Amino acid sequence: MSKASTTARTSKKTARTKRATKTKAAATKASTPRAESKQAQLIAMLKRPNGATIAEVVEALTWQSHTVRGVIAGALKKKLGLKVESEKVDPDRGRAYHIVG
Numbered sequence: 001m002s003k004a005s006t007t008a009r010t011s012k013k014t015a016r017t018k019r020a021t022k023t024k025a026a027a028t029k030a031s032t033p034r035a036e037s038k039q040a041q042l043i044a045m046l047k048r049p050n051g052a053t054i055a056e057v058v059e060a061l062t063w064q065s066h067t068v069r070g071v072i073a074g075a076l077k078k079k080l081g082l083k084v085e086s087e088k089v090d091p092d093r094g095r096a097y098h099i100v101g
Contacts, residue, residue, distance in 0.1 A: 038063070039075060043099065046076075046084065051098030072097060 033039040038061050045052040045060065052060075057068045076082045076099075083100040 033080075039071065042068075042071060043076070043082070046072075046097055046099045048098070050089075051086075051096040053094050053096050055094065 033043065041061060042052075042057060045057060054065050054068050057063065058065055061068070063071075072084055076084055084097055085100050086095050086097045088094075089096045
């Protein structure tokens with residue numbers, strides 16, 4: 001194998017690594033939701049003293065219930081690092097979710 005082909009392969013690997021680093025940096029910058037976004041509205045609902053049920057969030061944000069659960073588990077808990085707890089409240093209301101701290 002020639003030295004030129006080895007150098008070309010090495011530069012391609014370097015370019016791929018640099019591209020991946022830029023993407024990761026861009027992803028970490030966008031960890032704060034915009035003020036008027038649905039995610040920000042959800043956080044505000046979960047910060048209320050009584051929290052919010054899945055049904056309340058579905059009605060307020062016009063999301064489906066599986067989307068609400070996914071955002072709570074993925075975006076809020078994993079990506080933003082918020083501590084979300086749930087508790088069974090009165091039977092009429094169901095399970096309420098709220099942000100601790």
